[in-house]
Amino acid sequence: MEITQETDYAVRCVLYLSETGSDRPVMIETIAADMCIPRSFLAKILQKLAKAKIVRSFRGARGGFQLACKPKDISLLKVVEAIEGPVAMNRCTVEPKRCGFSRTCTVHPVWKSLRKVVSDYLAATDFEMIMKPRK
Amino acid sequence: MEITQETDYAVRCVLYLSETGSDRPVMIETIAADMCIPRSFLAKILQKLAKAKIVRSFRGARGGFQLACKPKDISLLKVVEAIEGPVAMNRCTVEPKRCGFSRTCTVHPVWKSLRKVVSDYLAATDFEMIMKPRK
DNA sequence: ATTATACAGGACCAATATTATCCCGAATAA
DNA sequence: TTATTCGGGATAATATTGGTCCTGTATAAT
Numbered sequence: 001m002e003i004t005q006e007t008d009y010a011v012r013c014v015l016y017l018s019e020t021g022s023d024r025p026v027m028i029e030t031i032a033a034d035m036c037i038p039r040s041f042l043a044k045i046l047q048k049l050a051k052a053k054i055v056r057s058f059r060g061a062r063g064g065f066q067l068a069c070k071p072k073d074i075s076l077l078k079v080v081e082a083i084e085g086p087v088a089m090n091r092c093t094v095e096p097k098r099c100g101f102s103r104t105c106t107v108h109p110v111w112k113s114l115r116k117v118v119s120d121y122l123a124a125t126d127f128e129m130i131m132k133p134r135k
Numbered sequence: 136m137e138i139t140q141e142t143d144y145a146v147r148c149v150l151y152l153s154e155t156g157s158d159r160p161v162m163i164e165t166i167a168a169d170m171c172i173p174r175s176f177l178a179k180i181l182q183k184l185a186k187a188k189i190v191r192s193f194r195g196a197r198g199g200f201q202l203a204c205k206p207k208d209i210s211l212l213k214v215v216e217a218i219e220g221p222v223a224m225n226r227c228t229v230e231p232k233r234c235g236f237s238r239t240c241t242v243h244p245v246w247k248s249l250r251k252v253v254s255d256y257l258a259a260t261d262f263e264m265i266m267k268p269r270k
Numbered sequence: 271a272t273t274a275t276a277c278a279g280g281a282c283c284a285a286t287a288t289t290a291t292c293c294c295g296a297a298t299a300a
Numbered sequence: 301t302t303a304t305t306c307g308g309g310a311t312a313a314t315a316t317t318g319g320t321c322c323t324g325t326a327t328a329a330t
Contacts, residue, residue, distance in 0.1 A: 001222050041290050060298030061304045087136050106267050130241050176319050195327030196275040
């Protein structure tokens with residue numbers, strides 16, 4: 001039922017990039033230090049975020065990471081799914097093949113519906129909303 | 136983000152007891168066979184359900200398990216928490232001591248709020264609702 | 271009372287997932 | 301050309317999950 005530590009790192013990392021709003025790429029090293037995330041683990045996380053087009057990476061000297069779009073256009077769902085894959089409460093709602101009961105199981109629709117509740121909530125929350133108001 | 140296999144077993148087990156509606160206790164053996172749940176694993180699960188007062192156990196010959204109350208009075212939340220402990224999306228919302236950021240972290244309230252959404256949904260779903268309508 | 275039955279609970283184990291770390295190669299700015 | 305920074309594969313430590321087994325205890329039936 002819980003998100004993983006990795007997902008928590010990912011969310012805080014995107015939030016960090018949202019808040020700094022730098023036009024220069026930020027190095028893994030810097031983010032790791034500022035957010036207390038193990039450097040090499042964060043590197044892996046940023047790879048996933050880059051594949052999901054949430055951040056852009058730049059190699060070489062002065063390289064690093066930037067948001068690929070505005071905080072407002074990044075939902076929590078996008079980040080969570082970039083790390084954990086499709087959100088679901090129960091495997092059987094994702095791969096029904098492996099659940100012999102799915103056809104007759106009356107719990108199945110409940111998990112599906114809860115999944116929608118969660119996923120809608122996450123989709124409706126973007127990083128502009130999560131950011132501290134700067135005023 | 137997913138419930139565990141164990142929780143899935145627990146829910147299906149309570150559903151089974153709801154649907155059979157037997158006034159005689161049902162043996163672990165029987166439930167295990169009917170629901171395709173490993174016998175000794177199910178035994179552990181039923182222990183947890185008994186501690187949570189969701190089922191009653193009877194020892195000795197003709198022993199077994201019965202629901203401790205009506206399906207209508209058992210929420211999905213009760214069963215899930217009997218197995219997994221308090222539902223939460225993020226550890227930091229349960230034990231804030233271990234999260235140095237919780238005071239300033241702007242994601243924190245989001246997880247808390249999502250937790251409420253999920254927990255409300257689970258609390259609103261009881262086993263009479265989950266049971267097949269008998270007509 | 272005795273006995274067969276069925277759960278209680280502790281110890282233990284295997285498989286899998288999570289949380290990392292390290293290294294070498296590829297891109298790239300200076 | 302070189303120092304820098306990410307990309308990605310391999311690997312390892314730890315935690316969690318899923319599951320078994322065995323002994324003890326309660327209890328219904330005889």
